[in-house]
Amino acid sequence: MIKSKKIFWVLSILLILSLTLVGCGGAKDEPAPKEEAKKEEAKAPAALKIGFLGDLTGDTAMYGQNTLDGMKMAVEDINGAGGVLGSNFEIVEADHRYDKAEAANIVQKFVNSDKVIAVIGDPTTGITKATAPIINQGNVVQISAGATGPGVVEIGPYIFRNTLLDSVGGPTTMDYLVNELGWKKVALITAVNNDFSVGLSAIFKEGILKNGGEVVIEESVQDGDTDFSGQVTNVKKSGAEVIVFSGYYTEGGLIMKEVRKQGMSDIIMVGGDGLQAPTFWELGGSAVEGSVSYAGFSPEQPTPEVEKFIERFKAKYGKAPDLFHAQGYDAVMLVAEAIKNANSADPKVFKDALAKIQDYPGVSGNTSFDANREPIKSPVYLLQVKDSNWTLLKKVPVKK
Amino acid sequence: MTLLNGLLPPYIESIAITVGIYIIMALGLNLITGVTGQLSLGHAAYMSIGAYASAIVSLQLGMPFIFALLAGGIAAGIFGLIIGYPTLRLTGDYLAIATLGFGEIVKSLLFNMPIVGGAMGLAGIPYKSTLTVTFILVVIVIWMMLRVERSRFGRALLAIREDDIAAECYGINTSLYKVKMFVLGTFIAGIGGALWAHKIMVLQPRDFGFMKSIEILNMVVLGGLGSIPGTVLGAIVLTSIPEVLRFSSDYRMLLYGALLVIMMRFRPNGLLGGVDVTKLVKKSIKSITGSNFTNKEKKKVKGGD
Numbered sequence: 001m002i003k004s005k006k007i008f009w010v011l012s013i014l015l016i017l018s019l020t021l022v023g024c025g026g027a028k029d030e031p032a033p034k035e036e037a038k039k040e041e042a043k044a045p046a047a048l049k050i051g052f053l054g055d056l057t058g059d060t061a062m063y064g065q066n067t068l069d070g071m072k073m074a075v076e077d078i079n080g081a082g083g084v085l086g087s088n089f090e091i092v093e094a095d096h097r098y099d100k101a102e103a104a105n106i107v108q109k110f111v112n113s114d115k116v117i118a119v120i121g122d123p124t125t126g127i128t129k130a131t132a133p134i135i136n137q138g139n140v141v142q143i144s145a146g147a148t149g150p151g152v153v154e155i156g157p158y159i160f161r162n163t164l165l166d167s168v169g170g171p172t173t174m175d176y177l178v179n180e181l182g183w184k185k186v187a188l189i190t191a192v193n194n195d196f197s198v199g200l201s202a203i204f205k206e207g208i209l210k211n212g213g214e215v216v217i218e219e220s221v222q223d224g225d226t227d228f229s230g231q232v233t234n235v236k237k238s239g240a241e242v243i244v245f246s247g248y249y250t251e252g253g254l255i256m257k258e259v260r261k262q263g264m265s266d267i268i269m270v271g272g273d274g275l276q277a278p279t280f281w282e283l284g285g286s287a288v289e290g291s292v293s294y295a296g297f298s299p300e301q302p303t304p305e306v307e308k309f310i311e312r313f314k315a316k317y318g319k320a321p322d323l324f325h326a327q328g329y330d331a332v333m334l335v336a337e338a339i340k341n342a343n344s345a346d347p348k349v350f351k352d353a354l355a356k357i358q359d360y361p362g363v364s365g366n367t368s369f370d371a372n373r374e375p376i377k378s379p380v381y382l383l384q385v386k387d388s389n390w391t392l393l394k395k396v397p398v399k400k
Numbered sequence: 401m402t403l404l405n406g407l408l409p410p411y412i413e414s415i416a417i418t419v420g421i422y423i424i425m426a427l428g429l430n431l432i433t434g435v436t437g438q439l440s441l442g443h444a445a446y447m448s449i450g451a452y453a454s455a456i457v458s459l460q461l462g463m464p465f466i467f468a469l470l471a472g473g474i475a476a477g478i479f480g481l482i483i484g485y486p487t488l489r490l491t492g493d494y495l496a497i498a499t500l501g502f503g504e505i506v507k508s509l510l511f512n513m514p515i516v517g518g519a520m521g522l523a524g525i526p527y528k529s530t531l532t533v534t535f536i537l538v539v540i541v542i543w544m545m546l547r548v549e550r551s552r553f554g555r556a557l558l559a560i561r562e563d564d565i566a567a568e569c570y571g572i573n574t575s576l577y578k579v580k581m582f583v584l585g586t587f588i589a590g591i592g593g594a595l596w597a598h599k600i601m602v603l604q605p606r607d608f609g610f611m612k613s614i615e616i617l618n619m620v621v622l623g624g625l626g627s628i629p630g631t632v633l634g635a636i637v638l639t640s641i642p643e644v645l646r647f648s649s650d651y652r653m654l655l656y657g658a659l660l661v662i663m664m665r666f667r668p669n670g671l672l673g674g675v676d677v678t679k680l681v682k683k684s685i686k687s688i689t690g691s692n693f694t695n696k697e698k699k700k701v702k703g704g705d
Contacts, residue, residue: 094646104599109411
């Protein structure tokens, strides 16, 4: 009897606490629509809300922040030109600290409380996959500007992405490596605790073999490692002519330093867009000179439209835009384009128009969606490090 | 079984489920670290074992959720037994390091096992952790913990925490009790992990790193080591604060950290550490409804141990 009483008390405390929690949440949600209602009366049609899903304070904060900056500029441009179908765009932003549980809560908020028409993000494949089922079920369009791995758009008809896929960039780069640079003996290094790297390595390997190259050695590293002497020694013994590395810039830079330290002076690194950060040469210094990577965006040799974008971006943010800026900008523009084409801001309607977009001249390349809603972005930029900066090596158009 | 589902707005419901899952995991750790005083820094590892085991049962075998839940709990419990048996002979810092190491080993294994998708992880896990299921499990776990606390077993664990040599002198087989306790704690972590897997729908090894263990430990310490209502409160506060503070966007995590520091300054024993909540509530109810308690008894409600 006493025991059950005690349990009763604990449970009632719990209930009270959970009610207060719910109460707080509700109270916070309610005033917002009222304020908006007032605003709406002042300036008719309601703003179309776009959710920004990304990381602003966690491990992938750079991707999130840059995507958001690009999106903000796109929204400014759209609203400056009178909006879409007479409505302005408005960004609803939320930081998930690179935490899947928090990201899942955020998209529930986007879909059900904020009533967004589209979610842009997340730049990583993992969180995109964790949030897409919820967004798809809520009948809201999601465009990930950065999820390059497999199994994303298969989740549902509302899920899109706007980025150069590993399966497009990887084979193109390996084709160039084996056939144009003429290196047949390849050392393939994978960061096994990095999903992006594991996926890309499989694509690289297939590309090397298809073009008649040979993978003479496969080595594994871990993201966060700082000593690569063992792996590099093995690479040296294998007689490889080039190192293909599918991981990120930090490990890439350190591996190349070790390569030079062990006396291999003419071997270079070829990698994916994971190498695209100044950290690569800040860590690697002269050791990474000549390294090659592919990317979906380069500020060099721009088309006139892209040149304008770069100039305006520099004026606004005081720096040159990178891939994530450009992809974030384009993602918002693609939503606007789809709404215009469909003549409706209802995600149920404009998702079909979005899937039909062909050859959209974005700042991050020409974008088309294929029959499976996968993006095909052209061209692929092959970049090379020269004097601690990426310089354009070659623009390779992608066949649809 | 759909009693509570859809009762709350989906955003709140989603947060409530997350809170529930963290309550379960924090209660498991509270048994190990709070009640028995064995500092474990690898709780997320047991959570990941439960999550992966349940996901495999759901995905590969297509079995109902209840089996997935049990599989998650049992798998984590088995690992708890394997790891607990040798390591629980260690105490204090040594145990902390051993559990920390185990956490890293599990993460590395998950990264390197193709059967669980390596770094890419498992995706497409069905959504089963509804509010009703989570709520029922939270109630069951709280009930279990209350039963343990008030049993001979629970008092033996408390004795081990206070002084294991003295406990041994009183005839308590400390090793056996510690291992039993550890298996129960990790079993609960596995259940929490299974719920997590069927809410988030995607599992990646990087979600179960050292920081996740610390996050759960935070909840226990903030709420009050050894206090069940405290742990529950700690889980609720730490899971919902980031959402409540969302209005302050850029300063959110700053505020979060500041709140933690302030709370540790003013309540070093945790929010409800050393507070006997059941007594406190009974007292206040009695005093409102006209109690027959004497003043002497009222003073017995103590704060701090």
